[in-house]
């Protein structure tokens with residue numbers, strides 16, 4: 159039975175039904191009974207595996223095909239009428255041509271299957287920043303993940319109302335999970351997403367990257383707000399005030415870890431606390447007082463499992479202890495719990511590795527794989543889907559429809575050299591330049607080579623739903639609108655290395671020491687060193703109490719150094735990038751950003 163009278167929804171669902179020809183259509187109301195029945199069905203068919211219900215209550219396991227383990231950027235398209243509007247960072251095809259190509263693939267794709275109609279809200283129900291989506295899918299795995307990642311069910315239709323046409327239409331079919339016919343397609347001008355032949359999270363949970371970033375960034379440009387690939391955290395200071403910070407890092411640079419940071423002992427003793435509002439996506443809009451307010455449109459965490467442990471991210475691990483879906487990690491068959499590289503040093507002997515083979519985990523991980531590295535029990539991009547409310551440090555403001563006021567925006571990436579531990583931009587326009595220059599060594603979250611430096615402006619390269627030049631112009635416009643209420647913009651680099659390739663900053667909880675400096679800069683209570691690239695901490699201003707042995711004054715000098723030669727090379731690379739990768743390929747770079755590059759060079763050569 160349909161859950162809404164909204165004729166726009168009903169008509170679209172009818173069309174999708176006629177196209178995909180499912181045996182049955184089930185509307186997802188989000189009730190516990192319905193979810194429990196779907197879990198039971200998925201367990202009975204083997205699509206999901208039930209884990210130890212005493213140790214991991216409500217937790218399920220899922221394995222995707224080995225060819226379907228990450229987002230597929232080369233098969234992801236922005237289909238808008240004019241090619242120039244998609245710009246140089248996106249694959250493009252004419253929307254009519256794309257639909258003509260995909261329609262035969264969807265035709266009858268759900269024969270013998272059930273189509274689930276999932277209404278969901280991105281953002282707290284009733285928030286002026288929230289938006290509604292409807293996803294149809296032939297995958298129970300998608301329904302169960304959307305139940306964790308969004309506010310799913312009837313409530314979303316109540317929010318949409320009986321008339322509105324303002325909802326994002328998401329069509330997903332796993333079809334034959336054929337990698338040669340896999341497409342993830344956004345139609346920003348139609349508020350629509352079509353995804354086919356994948357069953358992996360980032361490609362099929364259409365509320366996440368497809369809607370909350372690609373479509374939403376386009377909506378934000380037209381409607382005067384921002385959809386960003388950013389975590390949101392709150393730092394409670396000893397005086398009780400909470401300062402909110404959002405931060406953008408390319409995939410798998412430790413965003414979830416920073417979002418859930420546990421302050422070092424000294425800070426805890428002084429009364430500092432960190433609260434998580436979001437770990438991946440921020441929607442930000444000027445509020446009634448002119449400041450920038452952010453909500454997390456999601457309701458859960460789709461986090462990378464490997465490397466997560468009680469020390470690296472206690473709060474993330476705790477979040478996964480109930481009602482969580484694990485994808486492509488290893489199973490410990492002795493007690494039906496889960497394991498991944500970096501959880502502990504004790505791989506289970508009686509294991510099932512992520513592709514499904516039963517192995518002795520200790521022996522298996524001692525053998526080198528084809529890449530010359532030890533074989534892995536869990537896929538490097540294996541994931542947990544955990545409810546946000548499980549997180550011990552979830553912010554009391556998590557559900558606040560008004561969002562939280564942002565004081566600072568942080569950019570960062572993995573850079574072995576050049577970029578100091580932290581610096582502050584001179585102003586919003588310079589900060590926009592800094593964001594445009596974000597680059598990082600690639601990781602396993604997307605398919606492709608690992609360890610190559612790639613530009614990833616604002617950590618949004620795979621997610622900007624329109625021309626990157628227009629996106630930068632939109633950033634500049636937002637800065638003008640916010641004026642002196644704009645958040646301050648910083649850049650951090652947790653990944654600086656010494657000559658031997660060792661990381662020289664401890665990272666994790668100790669990143670609090672950098673947040674501390676950032677907050678003091680926002681409050682205007684600490685001075686800084688003015689350098690050609692921006693404001694850098696003065697000697698002694700990053701608190702190293704408790705880590706003096708590790709971060710000696712010499713190491714701190716290295717961490718904060720601004721090396722003229724390296725920055726000269728950086729500027730040359732940025733000129734090449736702006737010209738060859740963006741401008742020559744149809745990206746309309748705002749003059750202000752070219753001027754920033756000139757000004758940076760002039761300061762460096764002064």
Ligand code: OXD
Nearest residue numbers: 360409410438603604
């Ligand atoms: C993610 C990503 O899954 O950025 O969050 O790849």
Ligand code: MN
Nearest residue numbers: 387409410438
């Ligand atoms: Mn992400």
